[in-house]
Structures are given as structure tokens and as C-alpha cells.
Amino acid sequence: MPAADVIPAAAPRLLARLRELMARGAASLPDLVGLVAGELVAEVASIYVRRPGDLLELAATCGLNPDSVGRTRLRVGEGIVGLCAASGQVMNLPDAQNHPAFAYRPETGEEPYAAMLAVPVRRAGRTLGVLAVQNRATRYYGAEEVEELETVAMLLAEVLAAGGAEPGGTQGVVAAVSRVFAGVPLLGGILLGPVVLPGAVQYAGPLLAEDPQAELVRLEAAAERMRRNLDALIAGRIAEDAVGADASREVLEAYRLVVADGGWLRRVAEAIRGGLAAEAAVQRVAGDVHDRMRRVADPYLRERLADLEDMAGRLLGELAGAAARPPVPPGAILLARRLGPAELLDWHARGIAGVAIEEASPAGHAAILARSLELPALGGVRGATAAAGPGDEAVLDADHGTLILRPDAEVRELCLREVETRRAAQAGWSLLRDRPAMTADGVRVQLMLNLGLALELEQIERTGADGVGLFRTEIAMLARGAVVDVAEQAALYARVLDAAAGRPVVFRTLDLGGDKLMPGAEPQEEENPAMGWRSLRVGLDRPAILRRQLRALLLAAAGRDLSVMFPMVATVAEFRAARDLLLAEARRVRPAPGRLSIGAMLEVPALLWQLDTLLEEADFLSIGSNDLMQFLFAADRGSPAMAGRYDLLSPPVFDLLEQVARRAAAARGGRGVPVSLCGEAAGRPAEAMALVGIGIMSLSMPASGLFPVKAMLRDLDLAGFRAVLATLRRGAGGAASLREPILAWAREHGLPV
Ligand code: PEP
Ligand code: MG
Numbered sequence: 001m002p003a004a005d006v007i008p009a010a011a012p013r014l015l016a017r018l019r020e021l022m023a024r025g026a027a028s029l030p031d032l033v034g035l036v037a038g039e040l041v042a043e044v045a046s047i048y049v050r051r052p053g054d055l056l057e058l059a060a061t062c063g064l065n066p067d068s069v070g071r072t073r074l075r076v077g078e079g080i081v082g083l084c085a086a087s088g089q090v091m092n093l094p095d096a097q098n099h100p101a102f103a104y105r106p107e108t109g110e111e112p113y114a115a116m117l118a119v120p121v122r123r124a125g126r127t128l129g130v131l132a133v134q135n136r137a138t139r140y141y142g143a144e145e146v147e148e149l150e151t152v153a154m155l156l157a158e159v160l161a162a163g164g165a166e167p168g169g170t171q172g173v174v175a176a177v178s179r180v181f182a183g184v185p186l187l188g189g190i191l192l193g194p195v196v197l198p199g200a201v202q203y204a205g206p207l208l209a210e211d212p213q214a215e216l217v218r219l220e221a222a223a224e225r226m227r228r229n230l231d232a233l234i235a236g237r238i239a240e241d242a243v244g245a246d247a248s249r250e251v252l253e254a255y256r257l258v259v260a261d262g263g264w265l266r267r268v269a270e271a272i273r274g275g276l277a278a279e280a281a282v283q284r285v286a287g288d289v290h291d292r293m294r295r296v297a298d299p300y301l302r303e304r305l306a307d308l309e310d311m312a313g314r315l316l317g318e319l320a321g322a323a324a325r326p327p328v329p330p331g332a333i334l335l336a337r338r339l340g341p342a343e344l345l346d347w348h349a350r351g352i353a354g355v356a357i358e359e360a361s362p363a364g365h366a367a368i369l370a371r372s373l374e375l376p377a378l379g380g381v382r383g384a385t386a387a388a389g390p391g392d393e394a395v396l397d398a399d400h401g402t403l404i405l406r407p408d409a410e411v412r413e414l415c416l417r418e419v420e421t422r423r424a425a426q427a428g429w430s431l432l433r434d435r436p437a438m439t440a441d442g443v444r445v446q447l448m449l450n451l452g453l454a455l456e457l458e459q460i461e462r463t464g465a466d467g468v469g470l471f472r473t474e475i476a477m478l479a480r481g482a483v484v485d486v487a488e489q490a491a492l493y494a495r496v497l498d499a500a501a502g503r504p505v506v507f508r509t510l511d512l513g514g515d516k517l518m519p520g521a522e523p524q525e526e527e528n529p530a531m532g533w534r535s536l537r538v539g540l541d542r543p544a545i546l547r548r549q550l551r552a553l554l555l556a557a558a559g560r561d562l563s564v565m566f567p568m569v570a571t572v573a574e575f576r577a578a579r580d581l582l583l584a585e586a587r588r589v590r591p592a593p594g595r596l597s598i599g600a601m602l603e604v605p606a607l608l609w610q611l612d613t614l615l616e617e618a619d620f621l622s623i624g625s626n627d628l629m630q631f632l633f634a635a636d637r638g639s640p641a642m643a644g645r646y647d648l649l650s651p652p653v654f655d656l657l658e659q660v661a662r663r664a665a666a667a668r669g670g671r672g673v674p675v676s677l678c679g680e681a682a683g684r685p686a687e688a689m690a691l692v693g694i695g696i697m698s699l700s701m702p703a704s705g706l707f708p709v710k711a712m713l714r715d716l717d718l719a720g721f722r723a724v725l726a727t728l729r730r731g732a733g734g735a736a737s738l739r740e741p742i743l744a745w746a747r748e749h750g751l752p753v
Helices: 012-023 029-039 079-087 143-164 212-234 240-247 249-260 263-273 278-295 299-320 341-350 365-372 409-434 458-463 473-480 486-500 536-541 543-557 572-588 605-617 625-632 651-666 685-694 703-715 718-730 739-748
Strands: 044-051 055-062 073-075 091-093 115-123 126-135 179-182 184-187 190-196 333-336 354-357 377-379 393-397 402-405 446-451 468-472 505-508 562-566 596-602 620-623 675-677 698-701
Touching: 012 029, 012 143, 029 044, 029 055, 029 126, 029 143, 044 079, 055 079, 055 126, 073 079, 079 091, 079 115, 079 126, 115 143, 126 143, 143 278, 184 365, 190 409, 212 263, 212 278, 212 299, 263 278, 278 299, 333 393, 341 365, 354 393, 365 377, 365 446, 365 703, 393 409, 409 458, 409 703, 446 458, 446 703, 458 486, 458 703, 468 473, 468 486, 468 698, 473 486, 486 505, 486 543, 536 543, 536 572, 543 562, 543 572, 562 572, 562 620, 572 596, 572 605, 596 605, 605 625, 605 651, 620 651, 625 651, 651 675, 651 685, 651 718, 685 698, 685 703, 685 718, 685 739, 698 703, 718 739
Parallel strands: 190 333, 333 354, 354 377, 446 468, 446 698, 468 505, 505 562, 562 596, 596 620, 620 675, 675 698
Antiparallel strands: 044 055, 044 126, 055 073, 091 115, 115 126, 179 402, 184 377, 190 393, 393 402
């Protein structure tokens, strides 16, 4: 694995000279280029500094025409230097001038130089500039030279951040540059707040150390504390509220990796022996891991490298002597590359107001959780974490799918005004609470909630929902960080039934696996975990856990009605096996539940060809459109690249849903079997309109969708829309989506979609 490679330590002489320079006060840029040219035996050494407008300006050079300093500028992405800044990668080119990206700047007089080595100057995840050397001879630079240049770049980053970028020093010039990132909305909302970056512990102390031995002792002590804390975590000895994000799968896997592979720590120790302070050495190695990660395509390796990077943050925290859990400032926006459901819960508990995730899609579980927690959330904001620094301000516009880092005054003002308008509008929504969910032409639609946590139960009363159409039982366990015992489960389920106060509640049995891994669970080596050993499959193969859960549900009902459904049913035989487990438990538990309804989730397309048999045996069906869509179109629900690629508002999905609704209504000799839809789509007004149009009259959704969907329904002429929908479907002629004409009709009729 690449993380175990050994980096050569920077030459002690270079470090000694750097130390000398620093001892005289902050090193100037001309000093640094002089030193680099001398130590690396380079004919040219230059520093390019990032300026507002994403420009890189030649700020110091030894070897190029001195008149070009302050004049030669390249855009980020332009030329070798620009490419180095844009990609954050080292460019080691034997013949730079024949590289396709080479941008010729005659004023520099660089024609004679063939070879070029450029390294990014990064700090707190942001590129501040580029440090480059050039030579006449055509050659690759060696690993040691790359290492030396990177070490100087690290020091240079501190100098630039301290304001030495321009003669006289201009602090924060780079930080002021605003950046806009496009993303995929996970839950709408807009807010302005400071960014928090998980694991971004920034070290501001001295970079070089006089006494490597003392630094090694500090490193070992910190690593030992980190190991002990992680051990305690795994043994579940840390109090529940302190576990939070730490209990996530990533951390446990990282733990295993670090324990099993001392290579990473060895590299840190080696950098210390080369003369770096312990913190600087950790950052140096972590920076290298970060750069490698950007180049790794394999998702498994990327995860592992990301784990190592997070571990670096943890180790820095230990070196700082703190638990690395600084308080979250009010209104903070969490900016993360990836986020497991348990981590998101933890950050929510710590008080974040919104979240932007680089690798998350609307149907993934972090997104679902963001919706249950009513956190404005954006996914797919690639590159944002690298561009942000801790404490930067950002606008999270999750309605229009943008994240604006370091907004200018005008954007801030607009955002604040919009936040105020929203606040006023939301006060209006709540008037809908006690109005029936009925279309303008008098058809009642059942609107239910998707819940998973005790803290969400107040949403039933607040929204006036008809009940809980999906209680995701695994969410509470993920939050708790362990499989909880029967009594504790029963207590939670009883609270749900109490909060529903007689309104129907559908409990879904544990749906673990895929991206919802229990902390401590052995990750399965599967290429496609979403289609692997997950959900009901685990329940049937390890019936003890499932039976305990079923018992807890029956105990919670304590004589009341109980509805239980099974996720990811692929065959009628699986449904029967699960149902028989429930019936066997029900025979034992006293008091027996009132009416026991047993349902199946329709998430696996194969069930469509077993529907008539299933409808004879299941008491109800719930369409899990998140999974059904991913399996129907073979499109990973967790992949941002797949987000929005296939549309629920499309002819094949309409045909499928209509058939399910029709066959369910006709089942059992015309008495019918209730069908609802509980995927995220139910909570979006346009989708909800299409669903009732096609005949799905019970929708279960995140609480945030209930008022907007109800508002739409109350204005909807359902009969009129059904006629239009039928016409659109007839004339579809192979269209991939009918969204546009449906939306056009809705807007024409003044519907809030
Ligand atoms: C679904 O798949 O649509 C569903 C409701 O279940 P989950 O999102 O929890 O997989
Ligand atoms: Mg599902």
C-alpha cells in the first residue's frame, strides 16, 4: 500500500540552513530561493504566489530575469506552475517546454531550461503558491530532491501565511479570494456561517526542532495516547456522548491499519530525525498522503488513505495535548470529504447548522440522516475541503446547489436577506399543520413521516403527520454505536408508539450493511456492498439479532397494534422466512399485540415478478424508491456522478408504479392491499404530485417535505392532472424524463413545486 512507502528524510544540511534562516527572523522570499538554488544545485529557483483572481505571480526568483518578478503571472491551471497549483500535485518534468501545458513567458528568459520540478505550497488544505526549480539538462529530479523542495515548500507556506507574500507583507490576501463550488442539494436551505473541517488541526508552532530525540519521545507518547483512546473506544469504555464521530467505521478501520502497519508512524519518526518538529513531521507525512490520495482512483485505497489523513489530525490533537475536539462555533457549516451516518449524528449533537460533503449523493445515508436532522446539506462539492481553511466563512445555498467559500460583502448581504425571508415563509408553512392533506378536488392523501431517532419524535406533533410510514430502526443503533439489548430497544420502540398516540407506525427491521456499517462490525470484502450481504439477508442468516429485535417490537407494542416490515426482500421465500420468525416470537410474547400487520418493502425489482403471490401474503407493501431506483437503473444511489441521471418522473417508473398500485388494489379478491412509497422522492412536491397522479395515495417522507407536499396537494386538481399525465405518458416516445412537461403544467396552474 502506498502509505507504507518510505520517504527519504530531507537532507540535514538543508534543514540546518533553514533553521539558521528562521533564527534570523522570518525568511524573506529571495533568501529562500537563494537557498533552494544552492542546496538543490538548480540553475533556477522561483516562488509563485497566489493572488486574488486565481492568479499566480512570480514573487521571487534566482536565475530568471529579475525584471519579471511581480510582472509574470499565470492563471491557476495555466502552464506547468498553474497545473501544479490546480492539481496540488508535484510536477517532475525532464523536458517542461515540450509538455502540452507549458505556457511560454518570454520576459522570464527561461528558454535555456529544460527540466523543471514544481511543488505546491499548501497550508490548511489551501494552495498558496508554487515553488519551482529548473535546470538546463534534460533529467528527472530524484526522490531526495523532491523531498527537499517539499520541505522548503512547507516552510514557505508558513512564511506566506504570516504575510511575507509581498514586500511589506499583506496578510490574508490569499484567504480573501472567494470560491464557488457546485454541488447536489441533499436538503434545501440557505445559511451563512464559519466552516468547520473535521480533523483539520492546524499546527502553528516552530517547524524545526533542536532536539530530535525529545521530539521522538513526544511522538511516541502521543501515538501511545492515541492507541489507548482508540482501544477504549473499541471496548466501548467511552461514555456514549463522547463516542460520537469517533465511533465511526472509518476510525476503527484506520485504527486497525495504523496498528497493523507501523509504516506511517515510522515515516513521521524519520522526518523528525531529519530535523522537523513532531507536529511538522506529522503534517509533512499527512500532506504527502493527501497528495497521493488525489491521484488514487481505486475507491477502497482512497478510503484507507483518507483514514490515515484523519489519523494525522488525531495525532496532532494528541501532540497538542487536547482531545482535538474544539467547540463548534454557532451556525457552523461542516465541510467534509466523506461522512458516515454516525459521524454526522455526532457533529449534529455538537451543534453544526449545515453540512457540505464532497462525496455524498441525495439517496445515500448521510443525506437521509441530514434530512431527518433537518440540516441544510449539499453533496458532491468536489475540491471544497482542499480550498477551505478552518474558520473561513461560507454561504451554503443548498437550494441552488452552491457552496461559496469566503463570500464577498455583496453575496453575504444577499444571503442574510434570503435567510430572513425564509424565516418569515416558514412561519406561514406551519399554518398547514392542522389542515387536511387533501387535493383541491377532494381526494385525501395519507402523509406520513420517515423517522429513525427518538429526538425526531416531536416532528409527528409539529407537522401533524398521519403517522410514521418508515421507522428506520438501524439509525438509533448507529447513533448508539452498538447493537442494543432487547429491553433498551423495546423502550425506544414504545416511545415511538407513545409519540404517535394511536397514529399508525411502521417499524422497519434492521437495514444494516452497505454504507450503514455498525462500528466494530467486520467490513465485508465485497465489490458491491449495496448488493451484498446486507439488510434482511443478514437477519435471516444470523436470526438471533433479528429475533431479538422482533421480540423488542412485540414487547413495545404491549397489546397495541403493531406494523413491521422487512427491507430488501428479493423473494417471497425470504418474506415468508422473516414473517415466520415474527409469528414465532409473537406466539411467545405476552400481552399479544392487537393487530399485527406484516409488510414487505419493494426495493428489489425481482419482487415485481412475484407480486401476486406476495400480495396474497403480505399485509401491506412499502415501495423503497431509493433502493428500487438504484437497482432498476443499475445506478449507485451513493454515487454523486449518478445523482439526477435517471428520473423517477420517467415512463418506465410510471409504468412500474402504476402496475404495483393497480395490482395491489385488485389483490385479495378486490379487497386490496395497502401500498405506500417511503423513499426520499415522496418528500419532493413534483415527485409527490406524480406519485398521487399515478395512484400511490400514501406517502412517507422526511419531516422537511411534509408542509411543501401538503401545500402542493391542497392546490392540485388531481383529476385534471391525471388526464394530463396520461396524455404525456402516451406521447412520451422514448423520453428519458417527463419532468419538464410535468413541471410546466404545475407552474401553469400555480402549484408550488
Ligand atoms: C429506500 O430504499 O427507499 C428506503 C426507504 O430505505 P433506505 O433509504 O433506508 O434504504
Ligand atoms: Mg432501502
